Amino acid sequence: MLAAEDPAWTYVLGQLQSGYGVASGRAVDSPYPEGTIALQMPHFQKLGLDLSPYYPGTLNISIAPAQFQMIQPQWTFPLVHWYPASCPETFSFSPCRVKYGDHRAAGLIYYPHPETKPDHFQNPSIIEILAPLIPRMEMGVAVTLGVLSQQVEIFEPEL
Secondary structure (H helix, E strand, O other), X not given: OEOXXXXXXXXXXXEEEOOOOOOOOOOOOOOOOXXXXXXXXXHXXXXXXXXXXXXXXXXXXXXXXXXXXXXXXXXXXXXXXXXXXXXXXXXXXXXXXXXXXXXXEEEEEEEEOHHHOOOOOOOOXXXXXXXXXXXXXXXXXXXXXXXXXXXXEEEOOOO
16 A cells, blocks of 8 residues: 555555456447446436446456455445346445546546345455546556545455
């Protein structure tokens, strides 16, 4: 972890990883061609969270070997039934900051609770981020991720 510029924030180095392509709709075999984020946005809007400032896909940032845990997210929406053919899911969101080169972006950690997504495995070292489109980002680039310390814990797993 990096020294915090502000004690409310914890900063960690990460690396942009390729995701499944389902959130953005880029996966050729996705059952959601428009992407899950685009389909979920109206549901979160009705619940009071506007995702329209963000690109409708996620940045998948690996903080390995560290992991993260949502401890007191700013928003949690239990059992959102966002798609007729799927089971309801619980989602949490927490503000974050993404730094890449000279670019700075405010975003949200997007956390579909794994206990409500039994068919989908997410590596506990990968944090999914909603952010405005960041130009020229490529897979494998180093990024710095800032999380609110009271909402998200970054930790090294015990061996």
